[in-house]
Amino acid sequence: MKLSTKHLLGIKHLLPEDIKLILSTAAQFKEVLQRPVKKVPSLRDVTIVNLFYENSTRTRMSFELAERRLSADVLNFAASSSSAAKGETLLDTVNNILSMKVDLVVMRHSASGAPHFLAQHIPAAIVNAGDGINEHPTQALLDAFSMQEKFGSLEGLKVAIIGDIMHSRVALSNMYLLQKMGAEVTVAGPPTLIPKYISEALGVRVEYNLKKALQWCDVANVLRIQLERQNQPLFSSLREYSLTYGINKKLLESLGKEMVIMHPGPINRGVELDSDVADGSSSIILNQVENGVAVRMAVLYLLANREN
Amino acid sequence: MKTILSKEQLALTIKRLANQILENHPQLQNTVIIGLQPRGIFLSDRIVQELQKLVDPSAIQYGKLDITFYRDDVRKSLHIASNTNIPFSIENKKVILVDDVLYTGRTIRAALDALLDYGRPSKVALCVLVDRRFSRELPIQPDYLGKAIDTIFSQRVTVLWNENDENEQVMLLDN
Numbered sequence: 001m002k003l004s005t006k007h008l009l010g011i012k013h014l015l016p017e018d019i020k021l022i023l024s025t026a027a028q029f030k031e032v033l034q035r036p037v038k039k040v041p042s043l044r045d046v047t048i049v050n051l052f053y054e055n056s057t058r059t060r061m062s063f064e065l066a067e068r069r070l071s072a073d074v075l076n077f078a079a080s081s082s083s084a085a086k087g088e089t090l091l092d093t094v095n096n097i098l099s100m101k102v103d104l105v106v107m108r109h110s111a112s113g114a115p116h117f118l119a120q121h122i123p124a125a126i127v128n129a130g131d132g133i134n135e136h137p138t139q140a141l142l143d144a145f146s147m148q149e150k151f152g153s154l155e156g157l158k159v160a161i162i163g164d165i166m167h168s169r170v171a172l173s174n175m176y177l178l179q180k181m182g183a184e185v186t187v188a189g190p191p192t193l194i195p196k197y198i199s200e201a202l203g204v205r206v207e208y209n210l211k212k213a214l215q216w217c218d219v220a221n222v223l224r225i226q227l228e229r230q231n232q233p234l235f236s237s238l239r240e241y242s243l244t245y246g247i248n249k250k251l252l253e254s255l256g257k258e259m260v261i262m263h264p265g266p267i268n269r270g271v272e273l274d275s276d277v278a279d280g281s282s283s284i285i286l287n288q289v290e291n292g293v294a295v296r297m298a299v300l301y302l303l304a305n306r307e308n
Numbered sequence: 309m310k311t312i313l314s315k316e317q318l319a320l321t322i323k324r325l326a327n328q329i330l331e332n333h334p335q336l337q338n339t340v341i342i343g344l345q346p347r348g349i350f351l352s353d354r355i356v357q358e359l360q361k362l363v364d365p366s367a368i369q370y371g372k373l374d375i376t377f378y379r380d381d382v383r384k385s386l387h388i389a390s391n392t393n394i395p396f397s398i399e400n401k402k403v404i405l406v407d408d409v410l411y412t413g414r415t416i417r418a419a420l421d422a423l424l425d426y427g428r429p430s431k432v433a434l435c436v437l438v439d440r441r442f443s444r445e446l447p448i449q450p451d452y453l454g455k456a457i458d459t460i461f462s463q464r465v466t467v468l469w470n471e472n473d474e475n476e477q478v479m480l481l482d483n
Contacts, residue, residue, distance in 0.1 A: 002386045021388070028389040032377065037425035040377035070377075301377075302386065 003302050007119050007126040010135035011176040019181060023145050025298035026291070033069070033294055044071040046304045048104040049097050052129070053079040053090075056108055058265055058289065059129050059139070063106050066296035072304075075102065090114065091121055098124055104304055107131075125303045133167050139264050140173035142295040144181065146288045147219055150260055154181040160213040161185060162245065163223030163272055164193045166234075170264045171223060175202050188213035189245060192234040210245050214255055221262045222247060222272050238271050248274035252282065260284055312438065312457055312465070313478040321454040322351070325435055326358035328452050329404060335363050338430075339402045344419055345374040345390035348407035350469040351437050355406060369396050373405075378418035392422075399427035404452070408467045410436040413448035438465050438478055 003018050011019075032040055048067045052060055060076075067074045077097065094105065105126045107115050112132030119126050130136040148154055159178050165171045165187045178185050179202075186205040187194055199206050207213040214220060225241060235241050247261070261273070261283045269275050278285060313321060333339040336359065343352025349372050356370050371394035376387045405419055416434060423432065435452035440459045457480065459465065464481045 001388050025389060028374065028376075028392065031392050035425050036427060039425070041421070042377045042379075 006303070007115070007128075008137050008299055008303060009115050009119060009126065009128045011137045011140050011173045011180070012135065014137075014177075014180070016180050019141070019144070019177060022141055022295065022298050022302060023148060025302060026141075026145050026295040029069075029297040029301070030291065030294040032297075033290075039069050039071060041071045042301055043067070043304050046070075046103045047073040047075065047101060048106060048300065049075040049077055049102045050129075051077045051094065051097070051105055051107040051109075053107075053109040053114070054130070055080075056129070058292075059108065059136075062289070062292040063127075063129060063138075063296050066293050066300060067106075069293065070297055070300060072104075072300070075100075090118065094118060094122055098122055104300065106300075127299060127303065130169055132169065133172075134169055135173045135176075136169040136264075137173050137177075138292070138296055138299060139170050140177040141299070142288055142292040143170075143174055143221060143262060143264070144177050145291045145295050146262065146284055147183075147260070149287070149291070150284060151218065154178065154183045157183040157219065158217045159183050159185050159219045159221060160188055160207070160217035161221045161223065162188045162210065162213060162247075164226055165189055165198065165223070166193045166195055167226050168223050170221075174221060175204055179203060186213055186216060190235050190241070210247070211251065211255075214247070214251070214259065215257075217259065219260045219262060220247070221264075223264065224266060225268055225271055238268075242271050246270070246272055246274065247277050249276040249280060252277060252280075258282070262288060265289070309482065310480045311477055312480050313455060315476040318437075318476060318478060321437065322354045323358055325437075325452050325454060326355050326362065329355070329435065330359065330362055332433075333402060333404075336367055336369075338400075339404065340369040340371065340396065340398060341404050341406060342371045342373050342394065342398075342423070344405060344407040344415065345372055345376075345392070347409075347467065350467070350471060351408050352406035353471075355435070369401075371395065373419060373422055375415060375418040375422045378422045380414060380418065394426055397427055398423065398429045400430045402431045402433070403429040404433050404435055406435045408436065409438045409440065409465050410434070410448070410450055411440045411443050411465075413444045413446035416448045417446050437467060440465060 004015050050063055064074055105124050106129050108129040109131050112134035114131050115126050115128040128137055151157055161171050161174055175185050186207050188207040261277055263285045267273050267278050343349035359368055374390045374392045376389040433451040436450045437454035439450050439453050439456040441456050462483050466479045468475045468477055470476045
């Protein structure tokens with residue numbers, strides 16, 4: 001058994017078998033991370049470059065830790081402190097790095113499709129760590145892993161994705177993945193932050209009323225309001241957003257049911273999530289972060305071990 | 309195709325291995341059994357069943373180890389990992405590693421590396437059902453042995469178990 005793809009560019013073109021293979025391999029790596037020595041020698045002859053054209057703390061650290069736990073050699077590249085600032089093109093930068101014998105490229109870029117472009121031009125395997133407003137596949141995989149861990153299966157699970165659906169690559173990757181694995185998805189948020197034809201295009205339900213969405217779902221995946229990605233204000237104020245779409249303990253208690261709260265981080269406390277929810281008993285936010293390392297180890301392991 | 313051990317011989321061999329382990333580890337004191345995934349656990353399950361008849365079952369510490377991530381041929385082909393479950397400390401314990409067929413010795417080399425990541429056992433012994441002697445690529449020998457056989461590279465040894473293969477015997481296949 002192996003992945004049907006050479007790169008992990010997005011969830012869109014993955015098969016359900018690929019997703020199952022990644023999640024089951026991640027479960028084995030999660031066990032590795034509980035050992036006294038949290039490291040295996042699997043990729044000790046593999047060199048990986050982390051190419052980050054956009055700021056990131058959690059994803060970059062998670063990838064780097066996953067790479068080191070697999071014993072890979074790791075190179076870090078941040079666009080802000082590199083020749084990219086001098087005007088070097090993406091392809092030139094990558095070809096220069098690859099001439100140093102790099103096997104795998106982990107890449108984040110603010111332009112949607114940047115890793116897809118690169119995949120057509122270089123021989124190394126590419127892992128998309130977030131491209132513009134397109135996809136963030138490893139986040140969706142770790143979200144799925146965390147849900148599966150909590151509920152046993154994704155089949156028939158009801159997941160509400162709440163917030164800025166328009167600008168969120170986490171939302172798009174999650175919608176693809178969850179539906180491939182048999183879960184039901186509702187997106188919820190202000191009409192200005194939900195693409196108009198999303199239910200026709202992606203087969204998800206749309207709900208503008210937060211309470212109704214929460215009433216319906218088993219899991220709420222709450223997204224960060226991405227102020228830096230909005231060229232124009234799409235709601236009148238953060239305070240108004242928080243009053244209409246913010247989740248607090250009182251609201252959760254008024255539902256009279258158990259549910260799970262997720263968030264890809266970083267949290268805008270008091271905007272989309274109140275602290276009493278983010279740190280409360282229904283939150284699995286820190287489990288998501290923990291699982292992120294195991295899931296990324298699985299992706300890197302499966303992509304690096306190729307038979308050609 | 310040739311039968312190396314019939315079902316009846318297999319049952320006797322497993323009984324003998326369990327008794328030999330007890331001979332060296334009275335009451336399994338300070339001793340743990342660890343089966344190697346995926347095929348070694350059929351043998352270790354059986355040995356543990358036998359041991360349960362001979363000593364206090366609650367004294368038996370039994371774990372399963374997958375060595376996929378420690379293989380030295382990871383870049384040549386992709387291997388899918390099975391579960392590892394070692395729900396106890398192996399620090400200063402005597403560990404008996406159990407696998408079905410000892411061939412090149414590379415699996416056991418990887419198993420030793422994997423095992424040491426769980427702690428520092430005071431001693432590690434190896435128990436195998438079939439030893440394909442003269443095929444070793446590393447200096448590794450069994451301490452408890454079902455049967456030693458002489459084979460050539462093109463031959464294959466297959467151990468069949470009721471739980472998995474609906475048949476039970478050890479066979480030598482010519483390819």
